[in-house]
Amino acid sequence: MSFFVDTHTHSQFSPDSNATVRDLLLRAKSTGSAGVCLTDHLDLDAPRNPGLFEFSIDAQQEEIGKQSREVFPDGGCKVLKGIEIGLTPENMEHSREYVAGHSFDQIIASIHFVDGEDPYYGNYYEGKDFRQAYSRVLQLVYETAREFGNFDIIGHFDYVARYAPYEVKDIRYKDFPDELDTLLRFLAEEGKALEINTKTYDLHGDHLQILDTDILRRFRELGGEFVTLGSDSHSADRLCDKFEKFAGVCDLCGFARLTFFEGRQPRLYSPKK
Numbered sequence: 596m597s598f599f600v601d602t603h604t605h606s607q608f609s610p611d612s613n614a615t616v617r618d619l620l621l622r623a624k625s626t627g628s629a630g631v632c633l634t635d636h637l638d639l640d641a642p643r644n645p646g647l648f649e650f651s652i653d654a655q656q657e658e659i660g661k662q663s664r665e666v667f668p669d670g671g672c673k674v675l676k677g678i679e680i681g682l683t684p685e686n687m688e689h690s691r692e693y694v695a696g697h698s699f700d701q702i703i704a705s706i707h708f709v710d711g712e713d714p715y716y717g718n719y720y721e722g723k724d725f726r727q728a729y730s731r732v733l734q735l736v737y738e739t740a741r742e743f744g745n746f747d748i749i750g751h752f753d754y755v756a757r758y759a760p761y762e763v764k765d766i767r768y769k770d771f772p773d774e775l776d777t778l779l780r781f782l783a784e785e786g787k788a789l790e791i792n793t794k795t796y797d798l799h800g801d802h803l804q805i806l807d808t809d810i811l812r813r814f815r816e817l818g819g820e821f822v823t824l825g826s827d828s829h830s831a832d833r834l835c836d837k838f839e840k841f842a843g844v845c846d847l848c849g850f851a852r853l854t855f856f857e858g859r860q861p862r863l864y865s866p867k868k
């Protein structure tokens with residue numbers, strides 16, 4: 596049984612997901628999850644595929660409501676309406692307009708594209724060493740989130756390292772103390788959450804990517820209160836993947852309680868059975 600709230604999942608409203616809203620809720624039911632937030636992709640004006648990562652927020656929210664009533668007629672699981680907004684310095688205004696007039700439980704701000712490149716395809720890294728490549732993204736995560744403002748959680752701050760060709764395949768506090776301090780201090784001051792994205796800490800090629808616990812400890816030191824666990828699942832079987840392990844890591848770093856958002860308000864919960 597899992598008593599977690601998975602704050603980052605993708606359904607049929609994301610073009611790269613194999614799971615339907617119903618699949619995710621049935622999985623949450625069978626594993627006893629405390630909650631699940633549907634956070635489909637909104638990446639406006641994406642390079643290579645403009646228009647691919649867009650969806651009708653009304654249709655998604657209607658489907659979440661419908662499936663939630665069918666799968667959990669008596670409640671028992673928090674089914675939350677969210678979105679993952681992929682920000683770029685160029686799509687801020689468009690993103691703002693797109694979400695205006697809708698209400699969400701939770702908004703994740705993420706960086707998927709950097710200077711017109713998708714790190715997934717590798718071009719982004721050409722001509723840069725790991726310091727330049729990672730530093731640029733950390734700076735961009737901070738700048739876009741600060742300017743956009745309308746979000747609750749920073750998604751996978753270390754996404755850029757997932758596909759990196761360097762020997763240094765992890766973002767470590769000791770390599771980027773200034774960039775990370777700027778970001779973490781901002782999140783702490785604004786009462787925003789840092790996401791532990793458990794999809795990131797997986798095997799990428801032959802490298803097992805790590806979460807540098809110095810980053811979490813530093814977030815705590817700077818007054819950070821809110822940490823979320825997100826599986827970033829694009830298939831139902833990954834719901835709450837590795838949450839036990841990372842809840843333990845959070846606990847060791849000063850976050851005994853985890854966070855999810857409901858109606859845009861942070862809710863702390865203890866994942867202990």
Ligand SMILES: [Zn+2]
Nearest residue numbers: 679705750751
């Ligand atoms: Zn993402």
Ligand SMILES: [Zn+2]
Nearest residue numbers: 603605679827
């Ligand atoms: Zn995602």
